[in-house]
Amino acid sequence: MPEPTSEEIAGLIRPGRVHRRVYADPAIFEIEMERIFGHAWIYVGHESQVRAPGDFVRTRIGRRPMVMVRHEDGSIRVIHNQCAHRGAMVVAKESGNAKRFECCYHGWTYATDGRLVHVPLRHGYPAHFDPDDPGTAMVAAPRVDSYRGFVFASLAADGPPLADFLGYMTTSFDDMVDRSPDDEIEVAGGVFRHAYDGNWKLYLENLCDAAHPIFVHRSSIDAARAQDDTVHTTGAGEIAVRQMRQNGAPPEFWRERVGIWTYPGGHAFLGDYHDDEKLVAASGDPAFAEYLAALEAKKGTEETRRIMEVMRWNSNVWPNLSFMSQFRQLRVVHPVAVDRTEVHTYAFRLKGAPARMFEDTIAFANVTNGTGSPVLTDDLETYGRIGTGVTSQGAEWIEIGRGYETDRPDGKGGVEGVDSTSEVYIRNMYDAWLGFMAAP
Amino acid sequence: MSRLAPPEIESFLIHEARLLDERRWEDWLALFADDGWYWVPLEEGQASPRDTVSLMYDDRRLLETRIRRLAEAALHAQTPVSRTSRIVANPTVEEEDGSGLTIRAKFEMVEYRRDSRRIFAGTTWHRLARDGEGGFRIEWKRVDLVDCDAVHDGLSVPF
Ligand code: FES
Numbered sequence: 001m002p003e004p005t006s007e008e009i010a011g012l013i014r015p016g017r018v019h020r021r022v023y024a025d026p027a028i029f030e031i032e033m034e035r036i037f038g039h040a041w042i043y044v045g046h047e048s049q050v051r052a053p054g055d056f057v058r059t060r061i062g063r064r065p066m067v068m069v070r071h072e073d074g075s076i077r078v079i080h081n082q083c084a085h086r087g088a089m090v091v092a093k094e095s096g097n098a099k100r101f102e103c104c105y106h107g108w109t110y111a112t113d114g115r116l117v118h119v120p121l122r123h124g125y126p127a128h129f130d131p132d133d134p135g136t137a138m139v140a141a142p143r144v145d146s147y148r149g150f151v152f153a154s155l156a157a158d159g160p161p162l163a164d165f166l167g168y169m170t171t172s173f174d175d176m177v178d179r180s181p182d183d184e185i186e187v188a189g190g191v192f193r194h195a196y197d198g199n200w201k202l203y204l205e206n207l208c209d210a211a212h213p214i215f216v217h218r219s220s221i222d223a224a225r226a227q228d229d230t231v232h233t234t235g236a237g238e239i240a241v242r243q244m245r246q247n248g249a250p251p252e253f254w255r256e257r258v259g260i261w262t263y264p265g266g267h268a269f270l271g272d273y274h275d276d277e278k279l280v281a282a283s284g285d286p287a288f289a290e291y292l293a294a295l296e297a298k299k300g301t302e303e304t305r306r307i308m309e310v311m312r313w314n315s316n317v318w319p320n321l322s323f324m325s326q327f328r329q330l331r332v333v334h335p336v337a338v339d340r341t342e343v344h345t346y347a348f349r350l351k352g353a354p355a356r357m358f359e360d361t362i363a364f365a366n367v368t369n370g371t372g373s374p375v376l377t378d379d380l381e382t383y384g385r386i387g388t389g390v391t392s393q394g395a396e397w398i399e400i401g402r403g404y405e406t407d408r409p410d411g412k413g414g415v416e417g418v419d420s421t422s423e424v425y426i427r428n429m430y431d432a433w434l435g436f437m438a439a440p
Numbered sequence: 441m442s443r444l445a446p447p448e449i450e451s452f453l454i455h456e457a458r459l460l461d462e463r464r465w466e467d468w469l470a471l472f473a474d475d476g477w478y479w480v481p482l483e484e485g486q487a488s489p490r491d492t493v494s495l496m497y498d499d500r501r502l503l504e505t506r507i508r509r510l511a512e513a514a515l516h517a518q519t520p521v522s523r524t525s526r527i528v529a530n531p532t533v534e535e536e537d538g539s540g541l542t543i544r545a546k547f548e549m550v551e552y553r554r555d556s557r558r559i560f561a562g563t564t565w566h567r568l569a570r571d572g573e574g575g576f577r578i579e580w581k582r583v584d585l586v587d588c589d590a591v592h593d594g595l596s597v598p599f
């Protein structure tokens with residue numbers, strides 16, 4: 001089959017509708033890898049993962065294996081994990097520290113900015129062989145930039161700067177970092193890696209979906225509601241059970257108290273949906289009181305109040321990132337195939353906060369992002385069912401029109417849904433998608 | 441070298457595996473002490489479930505909720521249900537004192553669901569307290585999967 005033209009691709013999106021091919025056609029997926037993941041700013045990691053010169057961590061851009069590394073000049077580089085000789089993956093460890101990267105096969109050696117610095121057995125190469133050619137290297141992503149510690153890379157030499165790309169979403173990153181008494185957060189506590197047989201776009205589409213919990217999470221909501229709260233807990237189970245119950249908040253609550261906001265570039269955040277005193281506001285938790293005191297001591301009462309009044313649930317930064325400041329969670333979506341996706345999830349420690357806060361972050365990660373979570377497993381099942389469903393030759397158009405006629409400008413350059421169950425954030429992602437996929 | 445577990449311990453482990461294979465979740469839960477816990481670490485040699493995430497880390501309260509969910513009608517992640525087959529082997533006594541014993545064993549589990557099979561294998565650790573009537577209760581159980589930190593599709597069934 002010939003590659004679909006830009007006009008054909010543009011025809012796959014209609015007001016409030018998407019053609020099911022967008023989730024099922026391998027040709028569309030290949031174009032996405034090229035036009036979206038080959039150009040857009042893609043989240044690759046956090047500065048705390050590469051503190052010292054030589055620190056590295058393996059990452060990805062789309063399907064490409066990459067390495068994020070702190071170069072000797074202190075800058076962060078993102079380089080392809082491929083030897084320029086015969087193609088071997090050079091960096092085999094998940095993370096570590098190295099002065100140089102040496103390939104296992106014939107010993108070609110690279111500096112931490114990807115430059116080829118040593119070729120053993122130098123005799124016998126043809127005249128065209130030039131170790132100083134920038135293409136004969138662990139080729140670097142042309143653009144790397146960060147915002148408050150969150151590192152992005154783009155495989156395109158030209159394009160809007162990161163700050164423009166993030167736009168108003170910088171306030172969500174601010175929210176994540178401002179909550180630290182020391183204005184510093186760090187990746188800690190292990191990485192969940194889960195996978196499902198469905199398209200990569202489904203993940204962000206679900207993370208701001210306020211209409212699904214009551215259906216998808218019915219089993220854990222009901223099981224948690226029936227739980228006897230006098231039964232023993234270390235504190236971890238209490239957080240999990242409370243979170244499961246919260247997913248069952250009544251429809252009026254989602255309608256009146258939550259909200260959804262979207263911004264150019266495909267980004268969005270869902271308002272917080274917790275009114276549980278032990279979960280996010282955590283006013284009932286002694287560790288939280290201690291934390292508030294630490295925050296006030298460093299930032300003053302006024303600023304502390306401002307920070308605490310920011311109430312956001314998931315913030316999606318299209319195309320591959322979603323994070324949540326209230327419990328310091330972050331998820332990175334890695335497309336594998338049109339019907340296969342991997343998601344890596346991270347937790348962050350707030351510097352200067354009591355240790356117990358991080359234990360709560362871990363307990364919360366287990367219930368919301370855990371591969372064995374009684375909550376997440378139902379989301380993964382749903383993605384898989386969509387993965388199968390869209391291969392059927394049934395309804396041609398996927399409906400993403402909820403709230404279409406009632407979406408309104410939010411006064412900050414974005415569009416908000418009239419209530420949190422609007423699918424405005426999906427339509428907004430497709431606006432961004434079209435910008436990359438069907439640009440003339 | 442640790443001592444081979446006595447027959448009553450081996451019987452206990454075989455009985456537990458059978459309850460799980462037969463999806464007798466409430467009966468499995470009843471093996472645990474009132475403040476018992478169940479842990480499947482994410483990392484090899486993970487020291488604590490409190491500062492690092494886990495595939496499953498259930499105190500008694502969460503374990504009860506997990507088990508109750510497995511009997512719910514709207515359980516999407518188990519529609520259709522997983523069938524499992526477990527083999528437990530090599531049980532040894534790692535520790536023994538007046539109150540009970542710590543048992544190490546090996547297990548393999550095949551999970552079949554919706555036309556696909558997965559194999560899980562690893563080491564289990566049980567801290568067993570004598571219940572005073574010749575039986576045991578599980579004070580804690582730890583399951584170290586050989587591929588604990590691998591990419592996994594959803595894990596719905598306890599090991
Ligand atoms: S493939 Fe890397 S040195 Fe030959």
Ligand SMILES: [Fe+2]
Pocket residue numbers: 206212213216217379
């Ligand atoms: Fe969900």
